[in-house]
Amino acid sequence: MLTHYDKLRSRSAPGRLLLMAAFLATVVFLANCSSDSAEPANSASSLRVRLLTGQQYSNMIAQIFGVDISDSVAAPLPPLTRTDGLLASGAAFVGVTSDQIQQIQQAAATVAAKVVDETHRDFLIPCKPVSSSEADSACAARFLRVAGRLLYRRPLHETKVAELAAVADAAADQAADFYAGLAIALEAMLIGPEVVFIVDVAEPDPERPGQQRLDAYSLASRLSFFLWNAAPDDELLLAAESGELQTSEGLRRVVDRMLTSARLEDGVRAFFDDMMAFDEFGSLAKDPVVYPMVTGATLADAREQTLRTVVDHVITRNQDYRDLFTTRSTFMSMNLAAVYGIPASNGWIAYDFPRDSIRSGLLTQVSFLAAHSHAVRSSPTLRGKALRELFLCQKVPAPPPNVDFSLLEDAGDLKTARERLKIHSTNPSCAGCHLITDPMGLALENFDGAGRYRATENGVELDISGELDGTLYDDVDGLATALRNHPKLPYCLVNRMYAYGTGGPVSLRYDREILAYFLQRFSGHGYKVPDLLRDIALSQAFSRVRAAPVADTVETQPRQIALSQP
Amino acid sequence: MTAYIGRQASKSRWPAILACVAVVTSLTVRAESGAPNAPKDGAIGYVITDLFWAVYQTPDAREECPKGFNDGPREQFATLFPAGEPRTVVATQLKQEIATWHPTANADSFPFYAVEGPLSYGLNLDGKVDPDDFTHPNGARGIDNEVYRAVGCIIGFRGPVGVEYIFQNKAITDRRYNRTMIELTGVDDLTNDDNVTVTIYRGLDRLLTDATGNKVMAGGSQRIDTRWGASLIQQTQGKIVDAVLTTEPLEKVLIPWMNLGVPTFQIIRDMRLQLTLTPTGAEGLVAGYADVDTWYRQLIRNDSSHHLSNGQISGISLYKALRRLADAYPDPETGANTAISMALDAKFAQVFVVHPQGDDVVAKAVSQ
Numbered sequence: 032m033l034t035h036y037d038k039l040r041s042r043s044a045p046g047r048l049l050l051m052a053a054f055l056a057t058v059v060f061l062a063n064c065s066s067d068s069a070e071p072a073n074s075a076s077s078l079r080v081r082l083l084t085g086q087q088y089s090n091m092i093a094q095i096f097g098v099d100i101s102d103s104v105a106a107p108l109p110p111l112t113r114t115d116g117l118l119a120s121g122a123a124f125v126g127v128t129s130d131q132i133q134q135i136q137q138a139a140a141t142v143a144a145k146v147v148d149e150t151h152r153d154f155l156i157p158c159k160p161v162s163s164s165e166a167d168s169a170c171a172a173r174f175l176r177v178a179g180r181l182l183y184r185r186p187l188h189e190t191k192v193a194e195l196a197a198v199a200d201a202a203a204d205q206a207a208d209f210y211a212g213l214a215i216a217l218e219a220m221l222i223g224p225e226v227v228f229i230v231d232v233a234e235p236d237p238e239r240p241g242q243q244r245l246d247a248y249s250l251a252s253r254l255s256f257f258l259w260n261a262a263p264d265d266e267l268l269l270a271a272e273s274g275e276l277q278t279s280e281g282l283r284r285v286v287d288r289m290l291t292s293a294r295l296e297d298g299v300r301a302f303f304d305d306m307m308a309f310d311e312f313g314s315l316a317k318d319p320v321v322y323p324m325v326t327g328a329t330l331a332d333a334r335e336q337t338l339r340t341v342v343d344h345v346i347t348r349n350q351d352y353r354d355l356f357t358t359r360s361t362f363m364s365m366n367l368a369a370v371y372g373i374p375a376s377n378g379w380i381a382y383d384f385p386r387d388s389i390r391s392g393l394l395t396q397v398s399f400l401a402a403h404s405h406a407v408r409s410s411p412t413l414r415g416k417a418l419r420e421l422f423l424c425q426k427v428p429a430p431p432p433n434v435d436f437s438l439l440e441d442a443g444d445l446k447t448a449r450e451r452l453k454i455h456s457t458n459p460s461c462a463g464c465h466l467i468t469d470p471m472g473l474a475l476e477n478f479d480g481a482g483r484y485r486a487t488e489n490g491v492e493l494d495i496s497g498e499l500d501g502t503l504y505d506d507v508d509g510l511a512t513a514l515r516n517h518p519k520l521p522y523c524l525v526n527r528m529y530a531y532g533t534g535g536p537v538s539l540r541y542d543r544e545i546l547a548y549f550l551q552r553f554s555g556h557g558y559k560v561p562d563l564l565r566d567i568a569l570s571q572a573f574s575r576v577r578a579a580p581v582a583d584t585v586e587t588q589p590r591q592i593a594l595s596q597p
Numbered sequence: 598m599t600a601y602i603g604r605q606a607s608k609s610r611w612p613a614i615l616a617c618v619a620v621v622t623s624l625t626v627r628a629e630s631g632a633p634n635a636p637k638d639g640a641i642g643y644v645i646t647d648l649f650w651a652v653y654q655t656p657d658a659r660e661e662c663p664k665g666f667n668d669g670p671r672e673q674f675a676t677l678f679p680a681g682e683p684r685t686v687v688a689t690q691l692k693q694e695i696a697t698w699h700p701t702a703n704a705d706s707f708p709f710y711a712v713e714g715p716l717s718y719g720l721n722l723d724g725k726v727d728p729d730d731f732t733h734p735n736g737a738r739g740i741d742n743e744v745y746r747a748v749g750c751i752i753g754f755r756g757p758v759g760v761e762y763i764f765q766n767k768a769i770t771d772r773r774y775n776r777t778m779i780e781l782t783g784v785d786d787l788t789n790d791d792n793v794t795v796t797i798y799r800g801l802d803r804l805l806t807d808a809t810g811n812k813v814m815a816g817g818s819q820r821i822d823t824r825w826g827a828s829l830i831q832q833t834q835g836k837i838v839d840a841v842l843t844t845e846p847l848e849k850v851l852i853p854w855m856n857l858g859v860p861t862f863q864i865i866r867d868m869r870l871q872l873t874l875t876p877t878g879a880e881g882l883v884a885g886y887a888d889v890d891t892w893y894r895q896l897i898r899n900d901s902s903h904h905l906s907n908g909q910i911s912g913i914s915l916y917k918a919l920r921r922l923a924d925a926y927p928d929p930e931t932g933a934n935t936a937i938s939m940a941l942d943a944k945f946a947q948v949f950v951v952h953p954q955g956d957d958v959v960a961k962a963v964s965q
Contacts, residue, residue, distance in 0.1 A: 323807035324814045369805050369816040374949030376820055377802060 068551065071544040074572035075242075076533040078579070081122040081229040083108055086301060088227070090261035092142055095181045096155060100145045107131070107138035108227070110310075115536035116424060116527055118305050122229075123535040132222070139221030146217060147210040156213070163210065166203035171213050172196040178217065183225045184255075184262050185248035186272070195220060229256060229534065233576045243576040247271035250574050254286065257532040258564060259294040260301035286568045290561055296342050299560070303341045306527050307421055309334050311402055318407045322481040325401070329366045333397040333482070336362055339379065340393070345560035352524060352558040356392040356422075356515040357508075359384040370397050370483055389477060389484060392511040394418065400475060400482035409480045411448050411472025418471050422514065424523035428464055446489035449473050470497035474510040521558055525549045532567050545572045636784045642950035643872075643879045644778040644800055646813040647766055649756065651718040651742065651882065651940040652749050653734065661714035662750035669753075669909030670697075670902055673707060693913070697897060697905075700916035702933075707911070709918050712749035717742045719940035720871060720884040723925075741938035743922040744887060747915060753908015760900070760908035768856045769804075770813065775855040776800035778819055779870070780950045781835075781842070787874055790837040795844050795870065796959065798950065799826030799853060805946075815877035815947040823958045829853065830962035837874065844870045846885065856899035863895055864888040866926060866936055872945070879945040886925040886936035893919060 083091070085106030093101035109131045114121035127135070146155050156174050160167035175195045179187040187195075195216045203212025220226065229252055236244035245253060248263075251271040255263040263271070267285065275281030289295065304310070312334045317325040339362040344350050350358075363382035368375030371390070375382070384390040393399055394414075403417040404410050419425040474497045479485050487493060496505040502513035514520060525546055530537050537546065549566055556562035567573055655661060668676075670693065678689045717731030719742030726739035733740050748754040756762045769775060782794045798821045805817025822829070829851055835844035846867040854861045868885035893916050897905070905912060923934035952959065 319808045323812060324805065324816060326806075326808040365802065365805070365818050368818050368949070369814065372816060374818045374951050376818070376951050376953055 068548075068555075070548055070571055074545040074548075074570065075541075075575035075577035076572050077535055077538075078231045078233050078243075078245075078576050079123045079229075079534045080231065081119075081534045082111070082125050082127065083227050083229065084111065084118065084122060084260075084301075087256060087260055087262075090259075090297065091182070094261055094264065095178065096142065096146050097151070100142055100151065103145055104138045104141045107134040113308065115530065116306065116420065117531055117536070118310060119302075119531045119534070120536045127227070135227055136218070136222050139218045140214075142221060143214040143217040147214045152210060160209040164207045165209060166200035166212060167209055168196050168200055170209070171199040171203075171216065174213060175199070175216055175220070179220055180268065181262065181265070182220055183223070184229075184252045184268070186268075229253075231534070231576075236575060239575070242578065244277075245574050245576060247274065247276045250276055250282075253532070253534065253573065254289060254568055256534075257568065258286075258289045258298045259292070260298045261294060282569060282574075286565055289568075290565060295561075296346060299342055299346055299564075300338050302528065302531050304334075304338060305531065306524075307337070307398075308402075308417075309338075309398070312398075315402055316406060317401065317481055321407045322479075322483075324369050325481045326366070329370060329397075330401060332364045332366045333370075333401060335379075336364070336367055337393060337396050337398040340396070343381075349559055349561060352553075352560050352563075353515045353520055356394060356520070357511045359386070359388065359391050361396065367397060370481060372484060389507055391508055392515070394475060394511060394514065395478065395507060397482035400478045401480065404480035404482075407480060409448065409476060409478065411469050411476060412465060413472065414475050415468030415470065415472035418514065419467065422523055423517060423519040424526050425467075425519070427468055430461070430464070446491040447493060448476055448488065449494055471499055471510060471514075473497055474504065474507055477507065521553055522546070522550055524560075525553055525563065528563060529567055529572075532573060541577060542572075545570070636781070636787060639784045640780060640782045640950075641784060641787065641874075641876075642778055642780045642819070642948045643874075643945035644776065644804065644813075644817070644819055644948040645943060646769060646804065646946050647942070647944035648769060648883070649762055649765060649942045650744060650748055650754055651942045652745055652755055653714070653717050654749075654755055655714070658750065658755075661712045661716070662710060663713055664708075664710045665750070667710050667751050667909060667911065667914065668707065669751075669911050670906045672909070673911050673914070676707075694902065697902070697912040700893065700913055702917055702920035704917065705914065707914055709914050710750040711918060711922070712746045714749075717745045717749075717940075718882065718942070719745065719938070720869065720882060722867060722884060722886065722938050741924065742884075742940045743924050743937045744892070744919075744939035747918040747922050747937070751908065751910050751915065753905070753910040760904050760910070764856050764899075764904070770806065770811065772855045772858075773801060773803065774860045775853045776802070776804075776819065776822075777829075777852060778948060778950060779945070781874075784837070786837070787876065788837065788840045793835050793837060793842070794832060795835045795842070796832045796963070797830065797847075797850065798822065798959075799829045800948070800950075801826075805948075813946045816949070817946070818949040818951050820951045820953050821959065823954050823962065827958070827962045827965075830959060832963045833869075835870070840874050841881070842870060842872045842874050842879070850885070852883075854895050854899065857901070857904075859898050861895040861898045862891070864891045865939070870943075872943070875947075877947045879943075879947075881943060883941040883943045884939065887939045888926075889919050889923050889935055889937050892937065892939075 085108045088106040088108050089101050092104070109125070109127060111118040111121040111125055114124060145151060156170075157177060158170040158173050160170045172192050172195075176187060176192050179192065179195065198219055199212040199216035201212070202215035203209045206212060224230075230249070231253070232246045232249045233243040234246040236242045244250075248268070248271045251263040251267045255261060255267055266288070267276075270276045270281060270285050273281075276285055312330055315330055316327070317330070319325075340358070340360070341355060343362070344355050344358060344360070345352055360381070360383050362379045363371070363373070363375045364379055365375050365377060373382075389395065399417065400409070400414070403413040405413070416427045419427055474495045476488065476493045476495055477484060477486070485493075495507060496503075497510065498504070499510060499513040500517065502509075502516070504510050504513050526537055529542070529546060529549060549563065549570075552566050553559075553563045653661060658666070674689070674693060677693075678684055715732050716734050717740050718733065719731065719740040721730070721737065721739035722741040724739075730738065731740035731742055731745070732738050751759075753760040754762070776799055778798050778800045780796045780798065782796070784790055784793050798819075800819030801822045802817070802819050805814045806812055807814060831847050831850055833844050833847050835842050837843075846869040848866065850865045850868040852863045852865060854863055865883070865885040865887055868883065870881065870883055872879040872881035893912070896910070896915075897912050900908070900910070904910075919937055920933070923937040925934055925938060926936040927934050
C-alpha cells in the first residue's frame, strides 16, 4: 500500500529544502546569540493590573487562613478570556461587574465568618479581646495588620489599619460581639481591589535614571504568582521590606528558595494547566453510549495524569522539556487504565509504557486525545489545530463562515477520517487550513475520540503517516519525534512562560530580543524548565518597567495603575 | 441421590503454572497489539457482576407452579392471627420473628408449593440421571437443582422484579466484600483449550462502570485481597470447548455475599463453573451443593421481614422445604442431608487481576 507518507516523501523535496534552510538559519541565529549571552540592555515588561484567577484566590485563602476555609467557599472570580494562548494573559484585560463584586463580597463574608468562628479564632487571631462582647481596638488592629499585610501583599499603612479597626469597633459595638465586628472589617479587606487584583506599582529605577522598575512588593507578588501561583509568604514579604529583593544577590537567594520550595509544583501545574487549555475539561463530556467507560472521573484523571507527568518530568527529574513529547513515563489510575487497556493498582502509580507501545509523549495521552475530539468521534483537525496552537504557538484560523459542511456530512461510504477529510482538499477555502492541521491529527487516528487505541476505523486499516513542517513520518512515534525536534516547540514554551510570568501577552514589538535571549539560554541549559523559570525570574525584563507609550498614559511619580496604595 | 465428591485440583502443575502467571494478567485481546483471541501471557480475569439463583420461568408460571405462588409472612400472619382477636406483639410478631430466626424442619399447617415442572437450569452434579432430576431446557438430563424446586414458586426469587433478584445485583455493584472474581491462566486459546487453571479470588476494588454507575464495563482492574480474602483463594482445573469453560469441582467454596450492608456468605460444596467466555465477559452457571443452614442464614441475614414480606418469602416454610429437598452430604449421625443442589446464574466482566504482592502469596493461599 502506498502510504500518505510515501506520497509525501516523493513530492516534498521543496519542503525538505525549506526545512534545511530554516534549520541553518536557526543554527546561525543561535550561534550569534551564544556569542552574546547578556540580556538585552533595554529589556523591560509592562506595568499591569491583573485579576486573580480562581485558583490563585483559593491558594491565597488557603495559605493565609487554612485549606478548610478555602475549601468552604467557591472562588468568586469570573472566568477569564484566553488571550494569546493563556487565561493568565486574559487576566490583564478583564474587569468585574457589579454581580461579580456581589459574589466576591459573599465569598468574603463566608471566609470572614469562618476565620472568627470558635473553631478557628484561637489560632488565626493573634490576640484575645478584653471582652468578647465589646470592641477592642488594639486586638482588632493587631489582627488586621497581620492579615492585611498578607492579603494586600504589602504592609498596610497605619491610617488604613486604624480605618479598618474603626470599622471593626463600630460593628462590634452594634452587635455586642468583638468577633462579629472583626469579621466585618476582614470582609471589607477581602473585597478590596488590592486583594482581588494584582496591582503592579512602579518606582524610579536607581540604576536607570529616568526609567522605572517594579517596587519591591510588586516584584514579590510577580515572583510569587509566577512560581507558586499564590500570594507571597511572610519570608518573601520580609525580603521586600528589607530591600533584599532589590539587590542582585538578594533576588537570587529569594528565587532559589522559591524554586526549591514545595510550592513550585503548584506554580508549574498552574502554568501547564493554563498553557494546555485544561480549563476545557470543566465542560468536556463524551457520549456515554459511544464511550461508556469515559466518565467525568475518567476525564478528571486524564487531566491529572498529564499534569503529574509534566511535573515529574520537568521538575522532579529535571529532564529536557522536549522529551515530554516522546516520554513513555507517566502515572496511572484505575479509571484511566481502563481506557488505556492495561491493568493498574489503586491510587496513582508511576507507569512506563513498554517500548513497543504506541503510546509515547503527551500527544498520546488521553487528556490531549479526548480534549481535542468530538463527543462521539475523533477529530484529526481539532488535534492538529491544538498541536499547533498549544505547543507551537501558531494560530490556526477559524473556518470561514460560509463553509459548506454538507459534503463532509454526506460522506457516504467513506470509512476513515483520512478519506473524509480529503473532501476539504477539493475546496480551496478549506484546504489552506486543513493542510496545516490534518496531517498531524491523522497520525493520531489510532486513538478514538476517548483516546482508546484502535487498529482500524470501520474495519479499514489506518494510514497514520504524515508530515509536520517538512518532517515526514509514518507512525505516531515519528510525529512525536518531529514535534520534539520542532524549533518552535521550545520557543513557544519560552513565549508562554514569559507572558505568564509578567502577566500579559508578549509584545512582538518589544519582546523579540528578550525572548531570543531566553531561548538561547534555555537551549544552552538543555531545555530544563527550572533553569528557564530562574532566568525569567532573575531577568531585568521581569522587574523593570517598560515606559508606556506617551499617548497611552500620563507619567506620575511613583507610577501606578488604577488603584491607590493601601 | 448421593453427593459427588469432587476431585481435588491437581497441584502437581502448580509451580509451572505460577511461573507463567505474570504479576499482572492482561486482557484477552491484547490492548494495543497482538493476535485476537490470544490472552496475553495466557491469562485473563473476570469479575462477577450478576448472581442470581437460577430459576426457570414460563409465562404466568403455569408450567412450573400450577398451584400458584407461595404465601409470604404477611399472608401467613393474617391466617394465623385473624383480625379482631385479642393479641400481643410477643404472641404474634415476635413469635414469627423467632420462628424465622430459629426455624425447624417440622411440618406446619401451611401448604408449600414446590416446583412441579420438569425443566430447570443447572448441571448434572452427580453424574446420574435419576427419575426426580430435572431436564435442562436444552435437553440435557439429570439436572440437579433442588434449590430451584424450593424457591421457584416464591415471587421474591423470580425475575425481573423479585426482591432477591433486584437487591442482589445492586449489592454487587455497590459493595466490595462480595467482590468475587476468577482468573484463568495457562490459556492458549480462549475458544478451545483442554487444560486451564482457574483461580478464585476476592477483589478489593470498586467495579468499573459507565457514568450511570449501573453498567459494569470490561477493562477495569481488581487487586487481589490476599489479607482478609486469603482463605477464599482456591484453584481448580478446567477445559474450554467451543468457548465454554467447564471446571472440575472444588470441594468446598465460600462465596462472600452481601445485601443491605450485611456481610454473609454461602458455602458451596463440589462447586464448579460452566461459563461461556468472551474477551470482554463470561456468562453461565455456578453450581454445586449449598449447605442448607448457611443458605438459609444468608437469606434471613440479608433480608429483613419487610423484604421477605414484599417477596412473599416465608422463611419458616422455606426452611422446611430446603431441609426436605436437601439431596447431598448426609449427616453422619442423623442421616439427614445437609446440602442441597443448586445453580446460580452468573455474569462476569473482564477485569485485569492485579497481584500487588506477587504470586507467592497466592501460592501459599492455594496450598493452605
